[in-house]
Amino acid sequence: MRILVAGGAGYIGSHTCKTLAQAGHEPVVYDNLSLGHAESVKWGPLVVGDLADQALLEATLREFQIEAVVHFAAKSCVGESMQEPMPYFINNSVGTTRLLDAMLRCGVSRIVFSSTCAVYGVPDFVPIEETCPTRPINPYGETKLAIEKMLHWLGVLHGLRWISLRYFNAAGADPAGELGEEHDPETHLIPLVLRAAAPGTARLQVFGTDYPTPDGTAIRDYIHVTDLADAHVMALAALSADPVNDCFNLGTGQGTSVMEVLATVAAVTGWPVRHETVARRPGDIPILVAKTDKTAQHFGWRPRRSSIQTIVQDTWNWECRAARAGLRP
Ligand SMILES: NC(=O)c1ccc[n+]([C@@H]2O[C@H](COP(=O)([O-])OP(=O)(O)OC[C@H]3O[C@@H](n4cnc5c(N)ncnc54)[C@H](O)[C@@H]3O)[C@@H](O)[C@H]2O)c1
Incomplete structure (x- = not known):
């Protein structure tokens, strides 16, 4: 499949592009390079653009005949989101609204979304199940939960096929040494x-x-980034076979x-x-x-x-x- 990888120049996105390519898919990275790195895009073309640019998103979906989207693009520092929530609401929630609208307009109906354990907030018990209450305690987690709710309704009302993967703590680096974590500042x-x-x-x-x-x-709960990448390929396969439309934890x-x-x-x-x-x-x-x-x-x-x-x-x-x-x- 031709896959649009939003945020594919970032840490988890770039590792996932490598795994997608190894599985025979063609990743097309869409990234504004605000946090990611052009040199991490090695397994397909890079379109430099922002989620807010819906015209460019639609042109990219059409030009590359995209069949599914994997969506990593977000700001994701919990502490920063407590200091300055508005850029989080605009970039993550509003930006994703643009992406989803572009997908619907272009007839792209499958998406795997990067969510987080931050949607749970303070859990009532551990290990945390997907059925646990979702009560984010910071704006970052709230943006991800809001997107999950959008996905739900677009599935019900427009037939969108979606999977939300709630990562715990991503860590590690490509075992072959081609990629690794390059956040600035590093908070992990x-x-x-x-x-x-x-x-x-x-x-x-x-x-x-x-x-x-x-x-x-x-x-x-630390999860190796290549294990996360594998899960995205499996989630795409599951979406192609069946409208799963659900949230899944990714941890160990x-x-x-x-x-x-x-x-x-x-x-x-x-x-x-x-x-x-x-x-x-x-x-x-x-x-x-x-x-x-x-x-x-x-x-x-x-x-x-x-x-x-x-x-x-x-x-x-x-x-x-x-x-x-x-x-x-
Ligand atoms: N790293 C973790 O431990 C972890 C845990 C849970 C969830 N997540 C989620 O996984 C995803 C990827 O995380 P990461 O650690 O790889 O982050 P990252 O910052 O390395 O990558 C995010 C990428 O998205 C791009 N981006 C951000 N906003 C954009 C916009 N408006 N338009 C276009 N591109 C944009 C950035 O330039 C960057 O390349 C994020 O959505 C994050 O919330 C990460």
């Missing part, structure tokens, strides 16, 4: 811990050691604490991570771990590279390449 724990492990860098701050967890630090079901990440980084790099413990960050949730049975049942998907050791090793390999290329100190 594993690259930050790896950078803090290197000699001569600032101490890592560990936020909160008094959570109700075995070592007192927050627990997250295994939680890893901040201190366990630090210990794994020390084991992989050989350097202990110099760190200091500080107070909890407001809004951080103690434990976020997915229940993934529904995803496994529907798509036959299982994570393959998502042990914390493999995630850290692949990220470390990417960080070393980036340092050699002069992108890091």
